[in-house]
Amino acid sequence: MDFIKKITQTDLFKITSLNSLSVLLKVGTGLITSKLLAVFVGPAGMGLAGNLRNFISSIEGVSTLGFQNGIVKYVGENENNKKELGKIISTLLIVFLAMAFFLSTLIFIFSDYFCYKIFGNNFQYSIVLKTVAIVLPWNVLSILFLSILNGLGKYNKVIYSNIIANILCVLLSFVLLFYFRTIGAFFSIVFVPVILVLVTCFHLPREIIGFRSLKFYEFDWKIVKNFSSFSLMVLPPTILSPIFKLKTRNFYLLFVGTIVSVYFYPQLIKANGRIEIKKIIWSFYKFILPVFVVGTFLVYFSRFIIVKILFTDNFLPVSDLFFWQLIGDVFGICGLILGFLLMAQKKTFHYIIIEVLAIFFLYFTSLFCIKTFGLEGVLIAQCLESLLYLIVLMVYFRKYLF
Numbered sequence: 001m002d003f004i005k006k007i008t009q010t011d012l013f014k015i016t017s018l019n020s021l022s023v024l025l026k027v028g029t030g031l032i033t034s035k036l037l038a039v040f041v042g043p044a045g046m047g048l049a050g051n052l053r054n055f056i057s058s059i060e061g062v063s064t065l066g067f068q069n070g071i072v073k074y075v076g077e078n079e080n081n082k083k084e085l086g087k088i089i090s091t092l093l094i095v096f097l098a099m100a101f102f103l104s105t106l107i108f109i110f111s112d113y114f115c116y117k118i119f120g121n122n123f124q125y126s127i128v129l130k131t132v133a134i135v136l137p138w139n140v141l142s143i144l145f146l147s148i149l150n151g152l153g154k155y156n157k158v159i160y161s162n163i164i165a166n167i168l169c170v171l172l173s174f175v176l177l178f179y180f181r182t183i184g185a186f187f188s189i190v191f192v193p194v195i196l197v198l199v200t201c202f203h204l205p206r207e208i209i210g211f212r213s214l215k216f217y218e219f220d221w222k223i224v225k226n227f228s229s230f231s232l233m234v235l236p237p238t239i240l241s242p243i244f245k246l247k248t249r250n251f252y253l254l255f256v257g258t259i260v261s262v263y264f265y266p267q268l269i270k271a272n273g274r275i276e277i278k279k280i281i282w283s284f285y286k287f288i289l290p291v292f293v294v295g296t297f298l299v300y301f302s303r304f305i306i307v308k309i310l311f312t313d314n315f316l317p318v319s320d321l322f323f324w325q326l327i328g329d330v331f332g333i334c335g336l337i338l339g340f341l342l343m344a345q346k347k348t349f350h351y352i353i354i355e356v357l358a359i360f361f362l363y364f365t366s367l368f369c370i371k372t373f374g375l376e377g378v379l380i381a382q383c384l385e386s387l388l389y390l391i392v393l394m395v396y397f398r399k400y401l402f
Contacts, residue, residue: 048118060143067092079153087220088223139194165192
């Protein structure tokens with residue numbers, strides 16, 4: 001009993017428990033939203049919605065210059081230095097908004113071009129792209145605010161923000177889908193960041209002294225330079241990945257991805273020495289990975305029920321693709337924390353090389369596997385890419401692992 005009590009009192013258990021609640025809620029709201037999409041817009045509409053999400057994700061990465069992980073690092077290091085913290089936040093706010101307004105202008109002006117790339121000849125959806133342009137500044141603000149909270153170690157604030165936003169988003173999705181069908185689905189995706197930033201704004205000012213009196217003249221190019229290495233690590237995969245994965249998109253590994261970015265990544269940044277890093281990595285493999293593996297088994301053996309609940313009977317052929325998807329997800333999760341370790345240690349050159357080579361490997365392997373195995377080849381290629389990524393990182397960090 002003392003052992004169980006000791007475990008339940010750890011920060012990891014508390015964060016994991018709270019995150020589990022958040023994930024369960026997000027999965028629940030996701031089930032509802034997906035069901036609504038399947039019923040109201042069908043497979044074709046869901047495919048276009050996926051393309052839109054992919055586009056927005058790419059624009060987010062470019063507009064924030066890949067600074068998110070750097071924000072976590074430098075905000076965490078300057079948590080007790082309010083003057084420096086204010087300077088960092090002021091600089092980031094200027095950079096983010098400048099990039100957002102620049103990209104917004106481009107997207108708005110060339111909305112027909114982007115509409116064709118995302119929706120094909122359905123030019124009636126160009127209004128969606130114009131809305132994306134208008135909403136983009138809100139999007140980058142939500143990313144900035146959540147990254148700041150994460151850097152301050154306010155994990156509960158980050159998770160609570162996501163919980164509240166998820167509830168509001170599913171309500172909004174229902175209304176838009178019910179009244180506007182396909183275009184309503186697209187608008188529900190576009191307006192998610194607006195809801196998230198409004199929710200996050202309630203938490204952030206309480207956590208940062210003087211947040212409301214940020215001084216824009218404190219803009220510092222040295223701070224931008226410090227963040228540049230994170231841009232070099234994140235932007236190449238952000239730009240290249242959507243090009244190669246537009247039609248081979250991964251399912252989101254929500255639970256583990258959130259835990260690693262919210263809890264383990266800040267821990268890796270603060271870790272001193274090889275022994276402490278090894279302890280953090282193996283705590284992930286001992287406590288988080290087994291839960292995920294059990295979950296994959298449950299998903300696989302429940303795949304027919306899941307597809308029927310999540311979508312409609314028209315999507316049942318998708319159940320045949322679960323095996324390779326789930327195997328690849330396990331490999332991907334094993335390599336995820338090692339990828340974050342690369343960022344935590346600012347191994348910029350190595351991170352770029354590994355990520356870009358992985359994307360090109362996935363692209364060419366997909367071409368071969370699709371010709372050989374058909375649609376299933378896409379997931380086989382993703383599985384092989386995840387396995388290779390894991391092996392390369394295990395060899396690179398062998399001294400930290402063994």
